[in-house]
Amino acid sequence: MKKILVIGSEGQLGSELKLLHSNFDKAEFTFTTIESLDVTNQTDLTNQITSDSYSYIINCTAYTAVDKAESDQALADQINHQALKTIGKSASEIGAKVIHVSTDYVFDGTNYKPYTEIDVTSPNSVYGKTKLAGEKALMNANANSIILRTSWLYSMFGNNFVKTMLTLGKERSDLNVIFDQVGSPTFARDLAKVILNIIEKDITFEISFQSGIYHYSNEGVCSWFDFTRTIHEIANITCNVKPIESKDYPTAAPRPHYSVLNKSKIKTVYNVDIPYWKDSLKECIANINQ
Template sequence: MKKILVTGATGQLGSELEVLSKNYSQFEWFFADRTQVSLDNLAILQSQIETIHPDFILNCGAYTAVDKAETEHDLADVVNHLAVAVIAIYAKENNAKLIHISTDYVFDGASATALTEEAKTNPINVYGATKLAGEKACLKVHPNAIIIRTSWVYSSFGNNFVKTMSRLMQERDTLNVVNDQVGGPTYAADLAQAIMTIVTHSKWQPGLYNFSNEGEISWYEFALTIKEIGHFDCNVSGIQSSAYPTPAKRPAFSLLDKSKIATTFGVEVPHYKLSLRKCMELLKE
């Protein structure tokens, strides 16, 4: 029986993969939290993976505190870059299949059209820079790996925009949300399904892929959809990013083109409203 190792098991994507794993009983699953597979401790990381000896590694673990990364550069680099190289070396030497999760933050936001996998990268914050370094290290060491870039991830697990907005819209009468950052949200359950479609596909096609839900929206429009689906009575206004300064700059435009993953593996890319509805139904329960 082939063994699948999921790193970052307690995160949004790791949690969704655990839900999904019951549909894939042909695999032996190992869900590793940060104590079992320590992405921040390079001295023990290799031996931890060797103990598990997986056939597939789904690297969902990352340092994702975008603003904090501006001051915790070294830690972000260890987790998002150097640990990825260690994982890739293990996968290469042990003939394991590796799927590594990356981000739309590898782009600078200057594009006006949906970004393909070939689009020029140019991160504008530390988080994006460390994630890009991780991508490069991964493909250099292990060209047979698959990297999936995703954006604006949310889930019924963990902390995310959907849960925060749903809570605030019930607590407050008015909310301001930035309207000049455009992209596409990703329901982590859909990304988990995309990953398993690739794992079980008859052909392994290495390289870079994009995945997010369909739809081009701003964070403000995302908030309005949350308000609509949740029937929340809160006045939501759009504001410029300049009115809400953050330590890390965000790309103004990071919509991903998903045609490659859809054609190569037959991955289904649901519209963001359908997926958001599903997630909010779960949150209501």
Template sequence: MKNILITGGHGQLGQSLKKAGEAYPQFNLVFTDATELDITDNAALATYFGANQIDACINCAAYTAVDKAESDEETAFLLNFQAVLALAEVCAQHHTQLIHISTDYVFSGKQNVPYTEEDDTDPQSIYGASKLRGEAAAVGYNPDTIVVRTSWLYSEYAVNFVKRMQELMREREELSVVFDQAGTPTYAGDLATALLDILQYKANHPDATLGGIYHYSNEGVTSWYDFAVTIKELTAATTRVLPVTSDKYKTAAARPAYSVLNKEKIKTTFGIQIPYWRDSLVKCLRRM
């Protein structure tokens, strides 16, 4: 049985991995958060890896407060860059496979066709810049690192767009949601399964060269407005949902206007099948 360390284990992806892990008895998933393992502390990482046999690490820990990062750059880079570098170093030293989670925010959002892994990056926010720096550190230090970029993550756990929309639709008669930002919602349960499939593929192909950057989101394209309308329809809410442009909804950090990810590489490399976003939303709402 392989020991898989999940950092940021109490966030929505960590909790989704715990659920998905029930179908992978060959993996012993070990979940930690900042109180149990401070990944910004090199000494703590060295002690932990020295005392435990860790075969792979999925780094779900991150600074994800996108707007707050604009005024808290130091903490964003500490968690999204320096801690990632520290993890890459300790994983390389102990021959541990590292999978690091990144984001569509590394792109400018000015493109109008799905982004591939080879497209130029151009983050428009501190959050995006810190995540891009973390990617470069992880793969630069250890080329065997697998970076998985994702987008619009939601689940039945923690705080996310789907849960927030449900709350607001219970409280309000009318909601305004931006319609000029296009992307793909990603159900964390699907991403969790894909990550474990990657580890299984790696176990079955120990000599394969798999390191590098991959994209994963659900299939399809939508806007935040259409996403909200679909949530309304599937939950039989009566709230009126109004489309607005992004300039009517000011945020500290710029959002990509278009951040659809091309998933061909991850599907071809690992043989992963990706569900359509609306089908996964139905599945998530049923679990709620």
């Protein structure tokens, strides 16, 4: 039976993979957390990957504190960039294939149509720059790698925008939310299903592992303001949500004003059926409220 190593299983995506893996009978899983594996320690990371005959490495770990990264560049680079060199090199040594999750922040957000995988990257934050460096390091170290760029990730696990807006909506009568940043929310469970689907199709020889960069987010487009209004509508929260501009909510790291991703490639190559963002949001909120 094939063996899969999931690095960073305590985060949103890793937690969803842990939840789903019991229904995946094509492989045995090993899950690491920040406590059990320090990805900034190259020796420990190499030893973990090469300790068993893994066929697939799924890397879910990332430094995602976007604003904090501006003043914590060294650690962000270690996790988002340097660790990918080690993961790629170590996986290559044992013949393992890698699936790594990246971000829409590799783009500057000035586009007027959905970004494709071949569009020019131009990150304008430390977070985006280190994630892009990690992409390049992985592809250089291991040709058998898939990079999945995603956006606006949320789930029932950890800290995320959906859970924050649910809490604030109940606590406050008014909220100011940015309306001039547009993107596509992504339910982490949908992304986890796609990752497992890619592996399953490779194991069963239905579709061989097609290395490269792919974009994945839920279908549809909205602003953070629209996203918040919909979260509250689904959760039956009465809160006066007011639209504001990005300039009225300054942050240490600049955000992309437009980060919609074109998913045509992954749909074509892997025959992926992508859910609409509002449908997935309803599913997530239902799980949170259970």
